[in-house]
Amino acid sequence: MAKIIQLSPHIANLIAAGEVVERPASVVKELLENAVDAGATQVTVELRDGGMTFIRVTDNGCGMQAEDARTAFLRHATSKLRAAEDLAAISTMGFRGEALAAIASVSRIDLLTKTPGSVCGTSISLEAGNITDETEAGCPDGTTIIVRDLFFNTPARMKFMKTDSYEAGKVADTVQLQALAHPEVAFRFLRDGKEVLSTPGSGNLQDAAYSIYGRESSRMVAVDSTWENCRLTGFVCKPSDARPSRSRQVFFVNGRPVRSALLIKALEEAYRNQIMVGKFPACVLHLTVPANAVDVNVHPAKTEVKFLQEKVVFDCVHYGVLGALNKAPDRPEMAFKPAAHPVSAPAPAPVKSESKPFFRTMTAKEYQSFSAAVKSAPQPKPAAATAVVSAINERRDSLPIQETIQLPKPLEKAAIPPAPMIPEPQQQALEIPEEIPWRMVGELYNSYILVQQGEDAFFIDKHAAHERILFEKLKANQEAISSQALLTPIPCQLTPSSIAVLTEHRALLEELGFEIDEFGENTLLLRQIPMDLSPEDAADAMDALASDLQSGRCEDKSSMRDEILHTVACKAAIKAGWRTSEEELLALVKQVMETEDLKHCPHGRPICILLSKKQLEKQFKRT
Numbered sequence: 001m002a003k004i005i006q007l008s009p010h011i012a013n014l015i016a017a018g019e020v021v022e023r024p025a026s027v028v029k030e031l032l033e034n035a036v037d038a039g040a041t042q043v044t045v046e047l048r049d050g051g052m053t054f055i056r057v058t059d060n061g062c063g064m065q066a067e068d069a070r071t072a073f074l075r076h077a078t079s080k081l082r083a084a085e086d087l088a089a090i091s092t093m094g095f096r097g098e099a100l101a102a103i104a105s106v107s108r109i110d111l112l113t114k115t116p117g118s119v120c121g122t123s124i125s126l127e128a129g130n131i132t133d134e135t136e137a138g139c140p141d142g143t144t145i146i147v148r149d150l151f152f153n154t155p156a157r158m159k160f161m162k163t164d165s166y167e168a169g170k171v172a173d174t175v176q177l178q179a180l181a182h183p184e185v186a187f188r189f190l191r192d193g194k195e196v197l198s199t200p201g202s203g204n205l206q207d208a209a210y211s212i213y214g215r216e217s218s219r220m221v222a223v224d225s226t227w228e229n230c231r232l233t234g235f236v237c238k239p240s241d242a243r244p245s246r247s248r249q250v251f252f253v254n255g256r257p258v259r260s261a262l263l264i265k266a267l268e269e270a271y272r273n274q275i276m277v278g279k280f281p282a283c284v285l286h287l288t289v290p291a292n293a294v295d296v297n298v299h300p301a302k303t304e305v306k307f308l309q310e311k312v313v314f315d316c317v318h319y320g321v322l323g324a325l326n327k328a329p330d331r332p333e334m335a336f337k338p339a340a341h342p343v344s345a346p347a348p349a350p351v352k353s354e355s356k357p358f359f360r361t362m363t364a365k366e367y368q369s370f371s372a373a374v375k376s377a378p379q380p381k382p383a384a385a386t387a388v389v390s391a392i393n394e395r396r397d398s399l400p401i402q403e404t405i406q407l408p409k410p411l412e413k414a415a416i417p418p419a420p421m422i423p424e425p426q427q428q429a430l431e432i433p434e435e436i437p438w439r440m441v442g443e444l445y446n447s448y449i450l451v452q453q454g455e456d457a458f459f460i461d462k463h464a465a466h467e468r469i470l471f472e473k474l475k476a477n478q479e480a481i482s483s484q485a486l487l488t489p490i491p492c493q494l495t496p497s498s499i500a501v502l503t504e505h506r507a508l509l510e511e512l513g514f515e516i517d518e519f520g521e522n523t524l525l526l527r528q529i530p531m532d533l534s535p536e537d538a539a540d541a542m543d544a545l546a547s548d549l550q551s552g553r554c555e556d557k558s559s560m561r562d563e564i565l566h567t568v569a570c571k572a573a574i575k576a577g578w579r580t581s582e583e584e585l586l587a588l589v590k591q592v593m594e595t596e597d598l599k600h601c602p603h604g605r606p607i608c609i610l611l612s613k614k615q616l617e618k619q620f621k622r623t
C-alpha cells in the first residue's frame, strides 16, 4: 500500500486556488472585497492585457502593519474571524482567510501598505506564495496590491483563459457588481490606461446605478420594504422593460453579490402574467437578513447562498417587488408593447399603429400568396426567403402590394405562357377550396385559434405557429443573410462581458447580417442588422445572442445562425394578445393544418393542442 503523506502547504494552496481563483475577475473580486472590508472609500482597479499580466487594486483603507502584511498571505489568515463562535455571524461575509494565499500561490505579487498611524509603510514581494523581498517603504495610507503573471506556474489553468477582451469584460462585470454593492465607495476602473468606469461613492444606490447603466436606470422602480426580519431595497425594471436574458438581475445579500435560484424565482413570480414568455425582469436588489440566517460559504467563491428561512426570504422579495410594481404607474398597457429603446436615441423605425392588424413583416395577403407559392415551388428554395425579404421591403415602402411583390410562380402556372405582368389578384390565393376538412371557429383571448376538424378540436397558439413558419422559411434560405444599413446606429446597453463575447464573434455576426461597433464599456452600436429584424427588436436580439454565446449554447456557426433566425422569427411573428384579422388567422391555420410536422415553435413550445370530442363529452359526463 502506498504511504499516506500530508500535502505541502504549497500544494494545499494550489488546490484552494483552483477553487477561489478561476480567472482575473475572481482575483479582482477578492481584492475588492478586502479593500471594502478595510473601510476604503476610494478603490481603483487597473488592468493590463485582460488582467493576465497585471492587476493593480489601490485602496485608502486601514492598511496593514508589517507583521500582518506577512501573515495575510498565509492560508487561513484572517483578521475577521477569531473564534468558532464568530463563525455563524461572520460566515455571512464569507471570510475564510484563503483568498490572498490562493492568489499569491499562482502569481507574482507586490504589496504596498501603510496604516494611518505609522510613519512608514511596508513593501512585500512574493512569487508563487513565497516572500522574495520585504522592505520599509514610503507610501500613502491604505493598500496597493499588484498581481502579475497570473497562473504563470499553473499552465493547465492558463489554458482555460479566453481572450483579453473577454477576461477584461468579466473584470468589468465584477467591478460593476462591487460598485452596486457599495454605493458608499467610489470605484474607478481603468483598462490599459483608459478609464471605463467611475462611481461617485455618494452612498446612494441610484447614483452608482446611473454611473453603470446610464439613463436606463432612471426608468426603474424603487423598492423599499420590510418583511419580518428581512429588508429589501433597490430597483426593479418595469414589466415593459423586461429583457431577453437574466444578465441584468443583480442580487446582494448583506452587501455581497450572490446567485440564488430562490431570489430569482421570488423576483420573477412578482412579474407573473405581466411579461411575455422568454423575457426576464432586471433588478438591483439588496436583501438584508440577520447574519445568522444565511450561509454564504456554500461555494468557495461565496457567490451562492443558503437561507435558513427560505419562505420568509421568498415572501420578502416577492411581495416587496410586487408592491413596488403595483405602485408604479402605467403598468397594464405595457405588457405587449415592444421593448423601449434603452438609450435616449430616437427609435430608428416608425412606430406601428395599433389599429391596423398586421404580421410584423407581411400582411396576411402577402403571407398567404407567399406561402401558396412556397408550397408549390420545388425545395429547397433560396428564392422563397428572397421573397420574404422583398415582400418586407416593399411593405416598408408601402407601395401597393400587387405591383411590388415578386413571388415565385407555382410550377404549373409558370408553365402557362404568357406569364402575366402583374401577379393575379390576391383573393385567389385566399380562396379555400370546398373540400377543406377543417373549419376555423374563432379566436380566444387574441391568442389561440380554435379549429374543428371532424371529431377533433385544435387550439393553435398563433404566435408559436407564426414563429415556426417564419423560422422554417428563413432556414430554408442557405444564402448569406442580407442586412439593412441603419441611418442612425442603434445603441445597445449590455454588460461588458456580453459586449466582449459579441465582439469576439464579430466576423460571424457579420455573416449573419449584423455590423457592430464597440462604444464604451457598456454600449454596443449596431450599424447594420438582418433585413428581417425590425430595428426596435435588434437590441433585444443582441442581448439574447450574447447570453446564448456565453452559456455556450451556440458555439458553431450553424447553431448560431439558427439562434439568430429564431430570434428574428420570434421578433417578427405576430404576438399573443395582438388583434389579428380573420384572413391572417385563416392563413396561419391553413399552414398548421396542412403541415404535419409543424408541432413546436423554435423554442420547443407546442403550436397546436388537440381536444377530442370524446374528451369533451367526458367532461360533461355524457359518456
Ligand code: ADP
Pocket (backbone or CB within 6 Å): 030, 034, 035, 038, 059, 061, 062, 063, 064, 072, 077, 078, 079, 080, 094, 095, 096, 097, 098, 099, 100, 101, 143
Ligand atoms: P479574508 O478576507 O477572508 O480575511 P484574505 O485572504 O482575503 O482573507 O485576507 C487576509 C487578511 O489580510 C484579511 O483578513 C485582512 O486582515 C488583510 N487584508 C487583505 N487585504 C487588505 C486590504 N486591502 N487592506 C487591509 N487589510 C487587508
Ligand code: MG
Pocket (backbone or CB within 6 Å): 030, 033, 034, 097, 099, 100
Ligand atoms: Mg478576503
